[in-house]
Amino acid sequence: MANEPIVLFDNGYHKCLMFDSLVTGEGVQSNQFLVVDGKHEALIDPGGDLTYTPLAVAASKYMNIKEMDFVFASHQDPDIIGAIDRWIVHTRAKIVTSKLWARFLPHLVSSYVTNQLSGSVYDRIVSIPDAGANVRFGDSYLQCLPAHFMHSVGNLQFYDPVSKILFSGDLGAPWELRTTTCQCRISTNISLI
């Protein structure tokens, strides 16, 4: 198994790494991303049990995963955030996701894990409003952009203004041919969390 990530961006302080070969067997192929800003780290769409161990091992080369700041989840699918319980119990990371899915994610966390936490699962979740938000990350921020109904209700995409990479996640939506016009607008006035 090749666990070495693809370096998408590296200016010596800020890094974006892509893991594209961690899924084996019958699981839906998916990519996982690690963003590093100095001593701060965030994972984007880390996946479920299938990828937890190889991703944790591979990412440990770049950080102490216990100190990770955030896990960003574009939506609620198992290949996106299925291992939320493991990330919650083995790191101090906050889970960033749409407010629509925030109230469902605790269903993925067993009472055994919940009992090990000093607070509730909700204390570890950052709920992003429908309009999106900029989440402070290291010396910069990661922008949570509303991409609702593009793949999932309450779907988010993440933009890193340092690397200028848009992490589009699972992009796909049913589209009717009779729909002839579409107005898409990204707000530049969303709040900073």
Ligand SMILES: [Fe+2]
């Ligand atoms: Fe998905």
